[in-house]
Amino acid sequence: GQQVMQIPQYQHVQEGEDFTTYCNSSTTLSNIQWYKQRPGGHPVFLIQLVKSGEVKKQKRLTFQFGEAKKNSSLHITATQTTDVGTYFCAGHQGAQKLVFGQGTRLTINP
Amino acid sequence: DVKVTQSSRYLVKRTGEKVFLECVQDMDHENMFWYRQDPGLGLRLIYFSYDVKMKEKGDIPEGYSVSREKKERFSLILESASTNQTSMYLCAAFSNTEAFFGQGTRLTVV
Numbered sequence: 001g002q003q004v005m006q007i008p009q010y011q012h013v014q015e016g017e018d019f020t021t022y023c024n025s026s027t028t029l030s031n032i033q034w035y036k037q038r039p040g041g042h043p044v045f046l047i048q049l050v051k052s053g054e055v056k057k058q059k060r061l062t063f064q065f066g067e068a069k070k071n072s073s074l075h076i077t078a079t080q081t082t083d084v085g086t087y088f089c090a091g092h093q094g095a096q097k098l099v100f101g102q103g104t105r106l107t108i109n110p
Numbered sequence: 111d112v113k114v115t116q117s118s119r120y121l122v123k124r125t126g127e128k129v130f131l132e133c134v135q136d137m138d139h140e141n142m143f144w145y146r147q148d149p150g151l152g153l154r155l156i157y158f159s160y161d162v163k164m165k166e167k168g169d170i171p172e173g174y175s176v177s178r179e180k181k182e183r184f185s186l187i188l189e190s191a192s193t194n195q196t197s198m199y200l201c202a203a204f205s206n207t208e209a210f211f212g213q214g215t216r217l218t219v220v
Contacts, residue, residue, distance in 0.1 A: 097166070103153070
C-alpha cells in the first residue's frame with residue numbers, strides 16, 4: 001500500500017500567515033518531489049530534492065529533504081491567495097515507481 | 111514543455127462495461143503512470159510502465175489492466191466497470207526529474 005504519508009490533510013490560514021506541510025516515508029527515498037494542484041487543475045511540478053539534508057528555496061517557498069532521506073517539508077512564508085491549492089510530495093521507491101502522499105489542501109482567508 | 115493528453119475530460123459508463131482511458135505524450139519519455147485521485151486519499155498508483163510492452167502493478171491494480179504498444183501511448187482498461195471505480199484518473203509521463211500530468215478524466219460509473 002501507499003507508504004508516503006503527508007500531514008496535515010487540510011490547512012486553513014489567514015493571508016500573510018505561514019504554512020508548512022510534512023511528508024514521511026517508511027522507506028528511504030532516492031529523491032523527493034513536490035507538486036501543486038490548483039482547484040480544478042492537475043498536479044504541476046514544483047521541485048525535486050535529491051541530496052540528504054538538501055534545502056532549496058523558490059521565492060517564499062522553502063523545501064527540505066531530511067538527513068535520512070525519509071522525510072521532507074514544504075514551508076510557505078507569508079501566504080498569498082495565489083498559494084491556494086493542494087500540495088503533494090512524491091518519491092521514487094526503486095528506480096521507476098513514483099508514489100505520492102495524500103496531499104495537503106491549503107485554503108486562505110483573504 | 112511536455113504535453114500529456116488524455117482522451118476524455120468527462121466520461122459516464124454503466125456498471126459492467128469495458129472502459130478504455132487513453133493517454134498520449136508528445137515526448138520520448140519511457141516512464142508513464144496511471145493514478146486515481148479520490149478525496150482524502152491523494153494520488154494512488156494503479157499501474158506504471160517503463161518501456162513499450164512493459165508494465166508493473168502499482169498499489170491498487172485490482173480491476174484494472176494497461177496496454178503500452180507504442181512508447182507515446184499508455185492505456186488504462188477497466189475490464190468490467192464498477193461503481194467504486196468512479197474517480198478522477200490522471201495519467202503522467204516522467205522525465206528524469208519531473209512528472210507531467212494530463213488534464214485528468216473524471217469517470218462516473220452508474
